[in-house]
Amino acid sequence: MIPYGRQDITPADIDAVVAVLESDFLTQGPQVPLFEQTVADYTGAAHAVATNSATSALHLACRALGVGPGDIVWTTPITFVASANCARYCGAAVDFVDIDPETFNLSATELEAKLKRAEITGGMPKVVVAVHLCGQPCDLRAIHALSKRYGFAVIEDASHAIGARYEGRPVGDGRYSDITVFSFHPVKIVTSAEGGMAVTQNEQLAEAMRLLRSHGVTRDEARMSRPGEGGWYYEQIDLGYNYRMTELQAALGISQMQRLNDYLEQRHAVAHRYDKGLSTLALCTPARAENSYSALHLYVIRIPDGAVRRRTVFDGLRAADIGVNVHYIPVHLQPYYRDLGFREGDFPHAENYYAQAISLPMFPTLTHTDQNRVIDTLHTLLA
Ligand SMILES: *Cc1c(COP(=O)(O)O)cnc(C)c1O
Numbered sequence: 018m019i020p021y022g023r024q025d026i027t028p029a030d031i032d033a034v035v036a037v038l039e040s041d042f043l044t045q046g047p048q049v050p051l052f053e054q055t056v057a058d059y060t061g062a063a064h065a066v067a068t069n070s071a072t073s074a075l076h077l078a079c080r081a082l083g084v085g086p087g088d089i090v091w092t093t094p095i096t097f098v099a100s101a102n103c104a105r106y107c108g109a110a111v112d113f114v115d116i117d118p119e120t121f122n123l124s125a126t127e128l129e130a131k132l133k134r135a136e137i138t139g140g141m142p143k144v145v146v147a148v149h150l151c152g153q154p155c156d157l158r159a160i161h162a163l164s165k166r167y168g169f170a171v172i173e174d175a176s177h178a179i180g181a182r183y184e185g186r187p188v189g190d191g192r193y194s195d196i197t198v199f200s201f202h203p204v205k206i207v208t209s210a211e212g213g214m215a216v217t218q219n220e221q222l223a224e225a226m227r228l229l230r231s232h233g234v235t236r237d238e239a240r241m242s243r244p245g246e247g248g249w250y251y252e253q254i255d256l257g258y259n260y261r262m263t264e265l266q267a268a269l270g271i272s273q274m275q276r277l278n279d280y281l282e283q284r285h286a287v288a289h290r291y292d293k294g295l296s297t298l299a300l301c302t303p304a305r306a307e308n309s310y311s312a313l314h315l316y317v318i319r320i321p322d323g324a325v326r327r328r329t330v331f332d333g334l335r336a337a338d339i340g341v342n343v344h345y346i347p348v349h350l351q352p353y354y355r356d357l358g359f360r361e362g363d364f365p366h367a368e369n370y371y372a373q374a375i376s377l378p379m380f381p382t383l384t385h386t387d388q389n390r391v392i393d394t395l396h397t398l399l400a
Contacts (some may be wrong), residue, residue, distance in 0.1 A: 024204070056189070078215050141269035146172045178199075198285045234253045317375065349364060
């Protein structure tokens, strides 16, 4: 089976992890701060907080921004459930903004219309989670302008998008948002096995996330309620979690980051071959925006005739041992969110996209032979 995504592990990665195993620290040593510095340097962020997953980082980001009961967080329906769940962990409500039918990212036009309605009827968001679907940056300039006008915070869920650029600058530089979150799950651009990171230009937000990452415990006297009682003394000043990344994960992440730019070039080469190989078929290949450089986490084609035909093509590819997938089932149609009141028809562009989408194999080490097999199979299925 050719998978839709696959990690690339080199001897250098293995050596880096083994070196940690032979060192004094398996957790809370020097590798995690080094990984944080590596990502901060790459993105231009002032602060980086590594976590055991992007899901944890999204939760910390919401907590740091003060999301709680009575608040509402908006996101796109076309994302992994974690982009919405982070608000629910904080006791907040979730609502969705329909997607742009061209880019499949949260639509800034829909966002503005929904904000105008909310201004009158209530339900303004405290935070908007903007997801860079498939690695293609959202319309961040417009979303940021709306955040200033209407007074909400922006979290970028850049789980697909480390290495992507927007208006020539790296995603994560914080120019248009408060916090940006990356995922290092093996299927993403670079991996630490499991792992995530939140980056920000705001020191207070970074401090809040660091505190909550490790139980809400501090050893900083300035933050304690009374003078320390000795070298052992710490205080728990908030209700935090154990969301720490291990030294093994960080060492793998640092080693992988050295190849990030190569990976992106390889992903673009794969996309280019698909664009050409599929250009004569009755399907839509993904558009790439002019003002951005996609990290190309996913290559999603659309089969325009609707769900029935998509299913046939999907099953045909799977039967040919090609591990295609669908990203994503609209979050508002998940039973958990239906129970909160969402229905079919609430976000028609998202539902229409879902009915047509198939994610083709997309990873840096995809061979020409395997990719040709994907292209040839599509030609046969759509003939
Ligand atoms: C993968 C992913 C996440 C969650 O990442 P983990 O590191 O697995 O927790 C969140 N949002 C999006 C859009 C993702 O693709």
